[in-house]
Amino acid sequence: MHELIKQDGARYASQSGLLAPDTTGMNFYRADPSLTDLLRIHLADTLFRHIEPHLDRLGELAGGHLDECARLADRHVPVLHQRDKFGHDVQSIEYHPAYRELERAAFGEFGIHAMSIRKGILGWPDKYPVVAKHAFTFLFNQAEFGLGCPINVTDGCAKLLSNFGSEELKAKYLDGLTQTDMTRLTQGGQFMTEKEGGSDVGTLTTTALQEGDHWRLFGEKWFCSNADAKVVMLLARPQGAPPGTGGVGLFLMPRFLDDGSQNHYRIVRLKDKLGTRSMASGEIKLEGAIAYAVGRLDRGFVQMAEMVNSSRLSNGVKSTALMRRACHDAVTVAKNRVVFGSRIVDLPLGRRQLMKIMLPTEQALSMSFLTADALDRAEAGSQDAAALLRILTPTLKFRATRDARKVCGDALEMRGGIGYIEEFATARLLRDAHLGSIWEGTGNIVALDALKRAVGRHGAESALAADLHVRLDEATATPQAWRDRLRGLTDRAVGFAREVAAHADNEADARRATSLLYHVASAVALCWEGARINEMRADARRLLFSRLVLDHRLSSGDPFRLTENARQGAIASLLLGERPARLAEVGELLLAA
Ligand SMILES: Cc1cc2nc3c(=O)[nH]c(=O)nc-3n(C[C@H](O)[C@H](O)[C@H](O)COP(=O)(O)OP(=O)(O)OC[C@H]3O[C@@H](n4cnc5c(N)ncnc54)[C@H](O)[C@@H]3O)c2cc1C
Numbered sequence: 046m047h048e049l050i051k052q053d054g055a056r057y058a059s060q061s062g063l064l065a066p067d068t069t070g071m072n073f074y075r076a077d078p079s080l081t082d083l084l085r086i087h088l089a090d091t092l093f094r095h096i097e098p099h100l101d102r103l104g105e106l107a108g109g110h111l112d113e114c115a116r117l118a119d120r121h122v123p124v125l126h127q128r129d130k131f132g133h134d135v136q137s138i139e140y141h142p143a144y145r146e147l148e149r150a151a152f153g154e155f156g157i158h159a160m161s162i163r164k165g166i167l168g169w170p171d172k173y174p175v176v177a178k179h180a181f182t183f184l185f186n187q188a189e190f191g192l193g194c195p196i197n198v199t200d201g202c203a204k205l206l207s208n209f210g211s212e213e214l215k216a217k218y219l220d221g222l223t224q225t226d227m228t229r230l231t232q233g234g235q236f237m238t239e240k241e242g243g244s245d246v247g248t249l250t251t252t253a254l255q256e257g258d259h260w261r262l263f264g265e266k267w268f269c270s271n272a273d274a275k276v277v278m279l280l281a282r283p284q285g286a287p288p289g290t291g292g293v294g295l296f297l298m299p300r301f302l303d304d305g306s307q308n309h310y311r312i313v314r315l316k317d318k319l320g321t322r323s324m325a326s327g328e329i330k331l332e333g334a335i336a337y338a339v340g341r342l343d344r345g346f347v348q349m350a351e352m353v354n355s356s357r358l359s360n361g362v363k364s365t366a367l368m369r370r371a372c373h374d375a376v377t378v379a380k381n382r383v384v385f386g387s388r389i390v391d392l393p394l395g396r397r398q399l400m401k402i403m404l405p406t407e408q409a410l411s412m413s414f415l416t417a418d419a420l421d422r423a424e425a426g427s428q429d430a431a432a433l434l435r436i437l438t439p440t441l442k443f444r445a446t447r448d449a450r451k452v453c454g455d456a457l458e459m460r461g462g463i464g465y466i467e468e469f470a471t472a473r474l475l476r477d478a479h480l481g482s483i484w485e486g487t488g489n490i491v492a493l494d495a496l497k498r499a500v501g502r503h504g505a506e507s508a509l510a511a512d513l514h515v516r517l518d519e520a521t522a523t524p525q526a527w528r529d530r531l532r533g534l535t536d537r538a539v540g541f542a543r544e545v546a547a548h549a550d551n552e553a554d555a556r557r558a559t560s561l562l563y564h565v566a567s568a569v570a571l572c573w574e575g576a577r578i579n580e581m582r583a584d585a586r587r588l589l590f591s592r593l594v595l596d597h598r599l600s601s602g603d604p605f606r607l608t609e610n611a612r613q614g615a616i617a618s619l620l621l622g623e624r625p626a627r628l629a630e631v632g633e634l635l636l637a638a
Pocket of ligand 1: 235236237239240241242243268271318321326484485486487489
């Protein structure tokens with residue numbers, strides 16, 4: 046298998062000189078100084094130094110071997126078998142060896158699913174903060190997005206179990222969920238969605254009947270990713286419980302019973318999906334499946350929401366990974382493809398298009414780590430960070446997943462017609478990107494979560510405003526006038542979000558308000574990071590991205606006015622150049638009216 050993948054990879058490495066090369070052979074860690082910078086900002090130095098060689102290795106694999114595995118796994122989709130070869134009714138899903146290889150890397154070699162739960166992964170004596178874990182998520186998903194779901198839900202199941210499960214359940218299932226030994230690993234699944242509604246979870250009809258120390262489940266689950274997961278967390282309504290989300294309980298459902306037989310549920314069929322084709326998503330009929338209650342039965346939905354929120358962060362990171370990969374591809378094309386006698390990167394519209402691809406990617410990277418850092422601090426006990434996390438999570442999930450659709454589409458177009466052809470990764474990236482904004486809550490649902498609940502119910506926007514003001518206070522190396530401008534925009538975005546949240550009549554503005562929060566938060570984060578990076582290695586380029594947020598994403602402007610082409614061109618030159626930019630150089634570009 047290894048050899049097969051290697052040979053296929055070699056086919057790509059020897060590309061024709063006529064067409065622009067792709068990213069084959071690129072080390073996605075080394076090619077990404079922004080990632081290194083942000084990790085150095087958010088992580089303790091000892092931890093950063095410990096993980097860097099591992100990130101370097103994953104970066105190399107993701108740009109080569111794993112990418113080729115992802116291409117193969119996408120083309121050779123999983124197959125559901127109803128019986129074994131002896132005619133027994135034992136269901137199984139057959140995966141291409143390339144998918145198994147991706148699993149081995151993610152779960153076995155790097156242990157991404159277990160990093161924040163189990164000590165000792167990759168030789169680190171403690172659990173990893175979420176920031177460190179998502180650095181691995183980010184690199185891995187640049188090669189393979191489909192398996193990103195099983196990695197994340199396995200992590201989420203283990204977290205739910207360790208937070209709410211009984212000691213007995215933990216003793217039985219936690220070790221397997223956090224194993225890096227592939228022979229002992231039991232991957233997780235999270236089955237919530239039913240035909241009645243994925244958004245309107247309170248309408249679910251799966252019922253649970255108590256039978257001694259366990260429950261029996263009856264009903265159907267409509268979207269079940271990682272369909273053959275060994276340990277599943279799901280929601281069901283105990284018989285007699287009230288309607289709505291308040292009446293649903295959280296249950297753990299094993300794939301196999303203690304005697305080794307399959308639990309009483311059937312994978313009816315696998316979905317034929319647009320993207321994430323490597324990974325099996327199925328429909329499941331529960332025919333008296335044995336399950337165990339997790340935590341308080343009347344708190345099932347609230348507990349599951351914890352998993353959903355950490356999945357939303359993971360989703361944001363994974364969409365950022367797709368954008369980064371698309372960005373690498375677009376820049377590679379633009380620097381190599383010659384049209385009308387010029388490289389695309391030297392043409393005004395080519396540069397502008399690259400800025401449109403790079404900016405949302407850098408915004409999402411900043412927002413991903415800001416959110417992951419808030420989660421780390423919230424878990425360490427900070428109430429302020431918990432409130433910040435409450436608003437950042439849906440904000441990131443909303444905007445980054447939507448931006449990924451556009452960025453991946455634009456990067457595909459940068460390659461021209463061949464970008465549309467499945468031999469190149471761009472087509473796969475675009476297909477995968479369309480999922481990020483659907484699962485774990487569609488765009489409307491997460492925008493409503495941000496506005497109605499995080500702002501309207503919890504007042505979490507105050508924590509965001511406070512955090513952004515502190516960051517601006519800290520970025521003393523940057524021009525005062527720029528920080529004042531960002532401060533004003535922060536207050537306006539927060540004020541607008543409050544106004545939208547205050548009246549039900551304003552609900553249709555929830556998406557716009559969420560986007561505005563995202564844009565100002567990312568502009569401030571980019572400014573704050575820019576100041577820190579400038580201290581570390583005298584490069585102020587990130588500050589220019591904070592200005593581009595204003596130019597590209599926060600100005601409605603007059604559609605008939607010419608763009609300030611000279612200034613935009615100068616910014617693009619600095620951002621696409623190889624050398625660092627001095628603070629003095631960027632100051633004027635930053636402060637233009
Ligand atoms: C590939 C894939 C894998 C998946 N894997 C899983 C899985 O493993 N586990 C799982 O539980 N689920 C999974 N899902 C399901 C996914 O989470 C749901 O599809 C999603 O939450 C939307 O639910 P729905 O499909 O029922 O759409 P609906 O809830 O019917 O929504 C339809 C439309 O109505 C809109 N809408 C809903 N409510 C409102 C509102 N109040 N205001 C305005 N608009 C609204 C939505 O935005 C959407 O556009 C998966 C989905 C896909 C595509």
